[in-house]
Amino acid sequence: MTDNILEVRHLSTHFFTRAGHVKAADDVSFDIKTGSTLALVGESGSGKSVTSLSIMRLVRPPGKIVAGEILFGGRDLMDLDDQRMRRLRGSEIAMIFQDPMTSLNPVYTVGDQIAEAIELHERLPRKQSWTRAVEMMKRVKIPDAERRASDYPHQLSGGMRQRVMIAMALSCKPSLLIADEPTTALDVTIQAEILELLRSLRDDFNLSMLLITHDLGVVAETADRVAVMYAGRIVEEAPVHDLFHNPRHPYSEGLLRSVPRLTKEGLKLRRLETIAGTVPSLLHLPAGCKFAPRCDYVIDECTAHEPELLEAGAGHRARCIRSDRIGDESAKRKI
Amino acid sequence: MTDNNHTLIEVRNLTKHFPVGAGIFGVGDEVIRAVDGVSLTIRQGETFGLVGESGCGKSTTGRCILRLIEPTSGEVFYRGDDLLAASSNELRRLRRDMQIIFQDPYSSLNPRMTVGQIVEEPLTIHRTADKRERRARVDELLGLVGLEPEHSGRYPHEFSGGQRQRIGIARALALNPKFIVCDEPVSALDVSVQAQVVNLLQDLQERLGLTYLFISHGLSVVEHISTRVGIMYLGKLVEVASSSEIFHNPLHPYTRALLSAIPVPDPDYRRERVSLPGDVPTAIAPPSGCRFRTRCPIAEPECALEEPQLVEVAAGHLVACRLVASDDQTE
Numbered sequence: 193m194t195d196n197i198l199e200v201r202h203l204s205t206h207f208f209t210r211a212g213h214v215k216a217a218d219d220v221s222f223d224i225k226t227g228s229t230l231a232l233v234g235e236s237g238s239g240k241s242v243t244s245l246s247i248m249r250l251v252r253p254p255g256k257i258v259a260g261e262i263l264f265g266g267r268d269l270m271d272l273d274d275q276r277m278r279r280l281r282g283s284e285i286a287m288i289f290q291d292p293m294t295s296l297n298p299v300y301t302v303g304d305q306i307a308e309a310i311e312l313h314e315r316l317p318r319k320q321s322w323t324r325a326v327e328m329m330k331r332v333k334i335p336d337a338e339r340r341a342s343d344y345p346h347q348l349s350g351g352m353r354q355r356v357m358i359a360m361a362l363s364c365k366p367s368l369l370i371a372d373e374p375t376t377a378l379d380v381t382i383q384a385e386i387l388e389l390l391r392s393l394r395d396d397f398n399l400s401m402l403l404i405t406h407d408l409g410v411v412a413e414t415a416d417r418v419a420v421m422y423a424g425r426i427v428e429e430a431p432v433h434d435l436f437h438n439p440r441h442p443y444s445e446g447l448l449r450s451v452p453r454l455t456k457e458g459l460k461l462r463r464l465e466t467i468a469g470t471v472p473s474l475l476h477l478p479a480g481c482k483f484a485p486r487c488d489y490v491i492d493e494c495t496a497h498e499p500e501l502l503e504a505g506a507g508h509r510a511r512c513i514r515s516d517r518i519g520d521e522s523a524k525r526k527i
Numbered sequence: 528m529t530d531n532n533h534t535l536i537e538v539r540n541l542t543k544h545f546p547v548g549a550g551i552f553g554v555g556d557e558v559i560r561a562v563d564g565v566s567l568t569i570r571q572g573e574t575f576g577l578v579g580e581s582g583c584g585k586s587t588t589g590r591c592i593l594r595l596i597e598p599t600s601g602e603v604f605y606r607g608d609d610l611l612a613a614s615s616n617e618l619r620r621l622r623r624d625m626q627i628i629f630q631d632p633y634s635s636l637n638p639r640m641t642v643g644q645i646v647e648e649p650l651t652i653h654r655t656a657d658k659r660e661r662r663a664r665v666d667e668l669l670g671l672v673g674l675e676p677e678h679s680g681r682y683p684h685e686f687s688g689g690q691r692q693r694i695g696i697a698r699a700l701a702l703n704p705k706f707i708v709c710d711e712p713v714s715a716l717d718v719s720v721q722a723q724v725v726n727l728l729q730d731l732q733e734r735l736g737l738t739y740l741f742i743s744h745g746l747s748v749v750e751h752i753s754t755r756v757g758i759m760y761l762g763k764l765v766e767v768a769s770s771s772e773i774f775h776n777p778l779h780p781y782t783r784a785l786l787s788a789i790p791v792p793d794p795d796y797r798r799e800r801v802s803l804p805g806d807v808p809t810a811i812a813p814p815s816g817c818r819f820r821t822r823c824p825i826a827e828p829e830c831a832l833e834e835p836q837l838v839e840v841a842a843g844h845l846v847a848c849r850l851v852a853s854d855d856q857t858e
Contacts, residue, residue, distance in 0.1 A: 381580065384802075408718070409789065412793055412794040413794075433794050436792065436794055450718055452722070453791065466722040
């Protein structure tokens with residue numbers, strides 16, 4: 193019995209579109225230790241959402257998982273038929289999405305929606321499912337839960353709806369929660385409450401979590417390990433402290449530098465650091481390292497072939513042949 | 528950054544109430560008090576950051592200042608000219624000086640117009656310059672925002688979010704405005720792109736002597752770009768001060784809670800978080816007295832009695848809280 197709740201091995205999910213063959217997620221591998229939180233970080237088009245949908249096997253044509261293994265509790269999810277996968281979704285692996293308004297059914301009460309998951313997976317009679325649903329709503333700190341269970345989604349605020357989503361996701365006591373940008377659409381004070389809630393529930397339920405986000409502040413507060421994605425690939429993977437204090441990939445370093453942060457008094461920066469250029473179109477990826485065109489550390493070898501994920505420290509890997517020089521100003525190319 | 532202390536924009540007691548649908552029998556007279564008595568001044572060359580969470584009224588305030596939405600009451604002055612009393616001809620003339628950049632780079636550009644047509648449109652409407660001059664100006668504007676002349680023949684959908692935002696900025700600059708309302712200009716963009724657009728806005732401000740009203744819920748970006756900041760809650764300003772004062776010496780309990788909630792991109796950072804229970808109350812029937820009292824960690828019964836006014840408790844630092852104001856007086 194491994195102590196990894198999830199092991200993703202060489203996952204590739206490609207989209208076969210009229211415009212071309214898009215490698216939305218390519219050769220993605222990572223592990224999540226039981227009880228810990230891995231943050232999957234990246235900007236638009238990085239492949240992080242596609243990766244999470246692939247784990248849940250929710251990818252629809254023209255997308256297709258073309259390679260890889262998804263080992264959940266030792267079982268390869270790619271081997272499961274649809275029926276068994278459906279039993280797993282919602283009960284052992286649960287997912288919450290970014291926009292709670294579009295993931296909740298507007299014509300059913302929130303209590304009914306939570307109870308439905310319980311009814312389906314645990315085969316409890318209606319009355320008991322409803323009681324459990326209300327209990328879960330209390331667990332996620334929805335005030336006046338008995339009454340609010342009869343409300344419809346539009347009668348609740350964004351923060352409350354997200355709590356309902358979390359209640360639904362946790363109602364069948366999953367071992368893994370996949371949270372795709374769970375707080376992006378929320379105001380910052382509500383975001384803080386939701387993150388606090390996820391942290392406390394994680395402890396109570398011994399929950400493992402895959403957190404997908406572009407917000408590095410959220411990552412710092414919530415994650416144990418971080419995997420950074422760029423153009424469909426993982427470019428760096430490390431424990432959270434190591435990533436923030438010692439990034440070994442130029443993209444991670446650039447990302448960390450371009451986040452505006454509240455400055456120490458008197459040290460206000462004149463300009464924000466940026467990463468030159470833009471994310472490449474997945475239809476026209478450069479040869480060799482995908483980040484090379486925007487990289488300050490680029491050398492000729494970089495465009496020759498795509499680097500592997502190389503060891504860069506304890507539990508730390510980076511997809512860069514110069515990972516040991518990141519942070520060294522003299523290693524940057526002269527403009 | 529600027530040594531010109533002239534007031535460019537003065538807002539006095541601005542209110543905007545939106546009617547809630549009339550009742551079945553035509554009786555409904557409830558209103559959403561979206562902006563409920565906002566006063567502020569913006570000096571030439573500065574960036575005034577307007578911050579608050581959803582529903583606080585910041586976007587509505589920005590639009591009322593430009594008269595994109597007609598205010599319910601109050602006054603807005605641009606260089607001493609009364610905007611709300613202006614005739615439609617006068618307003619059209621004044622509007623050359625006052626522009627807006629929108630949040631959503633996807634819905635703010637007409638998908639059926641080319642980039643060139645979009646950027647040229649203000650010039651065409653205001654009939655400045657002939658066709659040849661307009662084309663030259665479009666090329667110039669695209670260059671100013673880091674795009675190429677050949678982009679003018681393409682359509683918005685061919686560009687990324689950050690590039691579309693640049694197109695929106697180019698359009699806003701077309702008539703050489705003095706004042707630009709930036710309504711959440713970077714919120715919809717990826718982090719690294721946000722930095723590029725923020726830098727661009729700052730560069731343009733320096734080069735062209737622009738004044739900004741920067742509306743955002745992204746506190747770190749606001750701190751970076753703003754000279755002064757106003758914090759809004761449920762239709763009212765609760766604190767106004769210089770950017771560094773607001774972020775390093777916040778006085779209003781809501782400001783403190785807001786700042787403590789920002790996730791810091793540093794796993795070692797430990798901070799005291801001020802929890803705000805419950806949700807923001809409805810803007811239809813805000814709490815009596817101080818609107819924030821229902822969620823305030825230091826609220827007292829007296830807070831329900833009278834609405835606190837913005838009071839200067841330190842040089843240039845205004846707070847609307849009876850407890851903070853009285854603390855100051857006892858010192």
